[in-house]
Amino acid sequence: MKRRRRFEDLRFSTKLIVLFAVGVVLPLAVGTAWTFRFLDRETPRQIQTVQQHTLNQVGRNLDRIFEQLLNYTNLLALSTDVRNLVLTDMAAVPDFEKYRLVSAVIEVFSSVASSFVTEPTYVVVAGLDGTAFASWQFQGQRLQSLQDQPWFPDPDEAILERIYRLGVIDSFVESERVGDLFAVLRLIGVPGQRSPVGYVVVATPVSVIQSALSFDAGAVASRRWIETPDENIVATVTTTGPIAGDEPVISNSFALRFGGYTLREVTRSRDVLADVRSAQRRLLLVMGGVIVGFVAIAALLSLSMSRRLRELGLAAESVQRNRLDVVIDSDAHDEIGLLARAFHDMIERIRALVSEVYHEQDERRRLELKVLQNQINPHFLFNALHSIQTMASLSRAPNVAQMIGALSNILMQAVRNPQELVTLRTELEIVSSFAMIQKMRQGDLFELSVDVADALLDTLVPKFILQPIVENSIQHGLKDLNRRGTIDIAAEQTADRVHVSVRDNGRGFPVDAPADPEHFAATGEAIGLSNVHRRLALTFGDGYGIRVVSNGSGASVVLIVPTTADTGDGAVGVQ
Missing domain, CATH: 3.30.450.20 (PAS domain)
Structure with missing residues (x-):
């Protein structure tokens, strides 16, 4: 692990040179050394094979000459x-x-x-x-x-x-x-x-x-001769110069068919390998030139890349020091150019987000001050309502006192309760207070009844979710009704859901009006019902909302909520 960290600490140009040396130069050097060794071993063998083929042809020519002489002699004799x-x-x-x-x-x-x-x-x-x-x-x-x-x-x-x-x-x-x-x-x-x-x-x-023995060996010292069975030399041909007796040579021989003669040839090994050595030197020069050129190109590329990466690194350090005024201008289309432009776009987005957060914090502080200021007004309002209720009780006006108490209860839930979800018990108290105020305003027009099991009173619902439905029944369903109206609120649990229904015995919806909350939202009719449906869907997700049932004897609006309940410590549980 330490080696890796030390390698990662190297500069990019140094890494590139090290990788080139390990990945290219070292394998190339090993391969070249192996090739040179192979050539030193195989070249004399291959040359010996070629020379043997040539010597065989020369021997066959000599056999032809000897055969002519013998045939001529035999015919004459x-x-x-x-x-x-x-x-x-x-x-x-x-x-x-x-x-x-x-x-x-x-x-x-x-x-x-x-x-x-x-x-x-x-x-x-x-x-x-x-x-x-x-x-x-x-x-x-x-x-x-x-x-x-x-x-x-x-x-x-x-x-x-x-x-x-x-x-x-x-x-x-x-x-x-x-x-x-x-x-x-x-x-x-x-x-x-x-x-x-x-x-x-x-x-x-x-x-x-x-x-017939002569040959062109170039600069290679060679000798070819015919040898008798008693090792006497009949004819010989030598090229370039003499060959010392202790010098390593490549030797070949061919047995002639007549007289027991042997055709022999020797070539000085160092002359043969001289051409190989010359080719090896030229190859080394070419390889050296290629390596030097590649290193030079790699150095130029690495320096260019290092400079651009260093600029990006300095820009990143500036951003780390909370300096967002860094400007990176790059029109290159390579990977570093793409990285530079992406980094520039990121800084611009960070700058915009910082500005947005700053404005949001400023707005939040302003709203907090406004909330603190507005908290004084509800406190004064509740005190004033409480004083009016006391005076109404002392003046023997119980209806006024009850109406003011109901209004205080509604305002207290609206202002002082910050929770978005309340229990069904609290929501029924709000509806009861609202219904009391409406009955005092419009006379004994309707009767409100609630039939909810105690086990379902802790079910959580959005605050003020039933009030719009009850208000819709009073203002539209029971208005101008020639009989006393009734509004019944009930709840029942089915599987993992709770159905809370608000039923009245009013006129109901028109027969040709579709009982679809989405239709109300699209046409602008029954905006209260449409808002209730959307609040339930946004709060609990798809599949939750209201279902409207209407007939000639009234209408029923059913709220569908999950079986969530208040556990008493502010947490939410599942019944």
Whole structure:
């Protein structure tokens, strides 16, 4: 919890930088480090795979060259014309026979070379003592005769151990001009004889082999060579520079199909990884630039936001010090702008509410003074009425005394009782006093009767709620009636409600008049009944009010109130 509070105490710009470092820079750094490590491990492996595919293709090309040389050599060694040339004593035959033999061999050379040979090739047919019977070079589809002389020293006895051999020779008669040759030597045998009578040599310049080995490795130090079974090097190609023996390298090999030769290639690892390191450095520079740019933009944004938030904070502190004259002017449409305008509107509303409260308090003080002043007048009025009632009693005018007593009772309930709700008992006392005054004014016009159970006398009703109904019955229902009127007040409880009814035997409402309190309120008729209905609905809620029942023999107004009762200590309970 302390860490959270310390973080919350930081400035907004610092929080933004910390969040950026934790949420962006740290994962990016970890991901970059993992990627670099993955590249360091996988790049040599991938490059080795690619180089192996390339080396395989080179090896297949070399196999094709070797296969051409072998096929050419085998066809010549097995040719009858070549064998006849070797077996014939050239010194003992006529010239035309020599010409025929040589022409036949040239025909064999030409036909075989045109079918198999695509590289510069040298052909020699010689005896076991090294004497060349015929030698040609085939290049560019042209067959040219070479010098008719021994072309390398006498072969040793090991040449007779195998039918053919592959290797590099450097004692060819044309070696000074064409350099070393890669040659295939094939013994010439005679059917029925185990001893060979000569051999055929088919050779191609080592430069052709090196051309097949050549490659463009760029700035990477690489070496490619052909190795014999006894680890001698036949041909080699190197790029860029030498590779030290203790340097780590990426190595590949390909086993050639002929001669037991192996094609090998090595590449210096640090040269391969140099490109990766260069790419990593460029990536780091780009990432650094992006991070610096983002930090700069974030700093500018955070400073702008911090300044605006600081202004809002200072304005809030001013409001806290009861200074409501703060003015915040912001035309921005972002979240802070919306907050600033909302804060400004809130200050305006607070200022208006404070002004309203001030005026209400001033009005309340004025009304309180007026109430205190008016309390003197009712006190004087009650004293005066009491004096008049005493004098009427002394003057033997009991009716006047009773009328003044009833009026005093009504005025006392109206002025001195501040409660909005009174018990049904108190309300019936008010109605009785009112009815007494009306009977003294209009004579013995009606009779008031009350039939309410004692259990319902504590039911709470709005003050002066029955008086308008009784007054309406006297002035409208019983007026000009040719018989004595009656007003009956009764109450009964049903479920959670109490029904208080005021019934008279007067004329009732017109037959075509709807007995609906809402109709009275809309048309302006029976305003007293409409007010009673609205007071009950406002006091107790929807579902409470009056119900009017009218017929030819009178009218009945039923007040519907909840079964609430005064518990005696000022609280309200439910019966």
